[in-house]
Amino acid sequence: SQQGEEDPQALSIQEGENATMNCSYKTSINNLQWYRQNSGRGLVHLILIRSNEREKHSGRLRVTLDTSKKSSSLLITASRAADTASYFCATFPGGYQKVTFGTGTKLQVIP
Amino acid sequence: EAGVTQSPTHLIKTRGQQATLRCSPISGHTSVYWYQQALGLGLQFLLWYDEGEERNRGNFPPRFSGRQFPNYSSELNVNALELEDSALYLCASPGGGAFGTGELFFGEGSRLTVL
Numbered sequence: 599s600q601q602g603e604e605d606p607q608a609l610s611i612q613e614g615e616n617a618t619m620n621c622s623y624k625t626s627i628n629n630l631q632w633y634r635q636n637s638g639r640g641l642v643h644l645i646l647i648r649s650n651e652r653e654k655h656s657g658r659l660r661v662t663l664d665t666s667k668k669s670s671s672l673l674i675t676a677s678r679a680a681d682t683a684s685y686f687c688a689t690f691p692g693g694y695q696k697v698t699f700g701t702g703t704k705l706q707v708i709p
Numbered sequence: 710e711a712g713v714t715q716s717p718t719h720l721i722k723t724r725g726q727q728a729t730l731r732c733s734p735i736s737g738h739t740s741v742y743w744y745q746q747a748l749g750l751g752l753q754f755l756l757w758y759d760e761g762e763e764r765n766r767g768n769f770p771p772r773f774s775g776r777q778f779p780n781y782s783s784e785l786n787v788n789a790l791e792l793e794d795s796a797l798y799l800c801a802s803p804g805g806g807a808f809g810t811g812e813l814f815f816g817e818g819s820r821l822t823v824l
Contacts, residue, residue, distance in 0.1 A: 639818060643814070698754075699744075
């Protein structure tokens with residue numbers, strides 16, 4: 599079963615706008631990670647946020663984590679057409695075999 | 710350092726046949742994780758191999774099996790193929806980190822189509 603659930607399932611924005619994706623999960627975690635998947639290809643790691651962190655930045659990416667609400671958000675600022683992809687959150691409770699991926703948010707950035 | 714490599718890129722089989730997918734982890738990494746991604750869905754954990762042994766498996770029937778070779782490359786076998794086995798099969802090497810908490814490095818996947 600999928601622990602992480604992303605919201606929205608699909609998002610379409612204009613180039614230059616910001617994109618926000620949300621992830622909810624059910625059990626305690628050690629960290630939460632976001633991955634990107636270009637159409638039908640492998641996943642690429644974007645950013646990791648530990649359970650004792652509330653916010654993290656990497657370039658145009660900003661991730662927040664609220665462990666009390668068991669939720670996380672990924673913000674992509676000043677989006678580009680090349681950001682078009684599916685984005686997945688993954689919860690790491692400890693032990694890679696227990697990693698759980700969400701169902702993903704499909705982002706389309708229109709030039 | 711070479712990343713995770715998978716082959717074949719695409720594979721077309723018919724129901725009842727067997728499919729074999731291959732993965733080479735990042736050089737020096739001993740663990741391999743296999744995931745299934747059915748169309749429009751998230752990743753489902755399939756199998757974990759480490760040091761040549763199967764360490765854990767997800768909620769999949771026994772016709773999903775595999776092995777890991779002495780060079781740490783791995784093979785995933787799917788027997789008695791069913792239509793719902795059509796999916797992207799992804800292999801990953803863990804990035805390390807305490808208690809297995811680092812990032813996963815993925816291959817480009819093998820797209821299996823069952824007709």
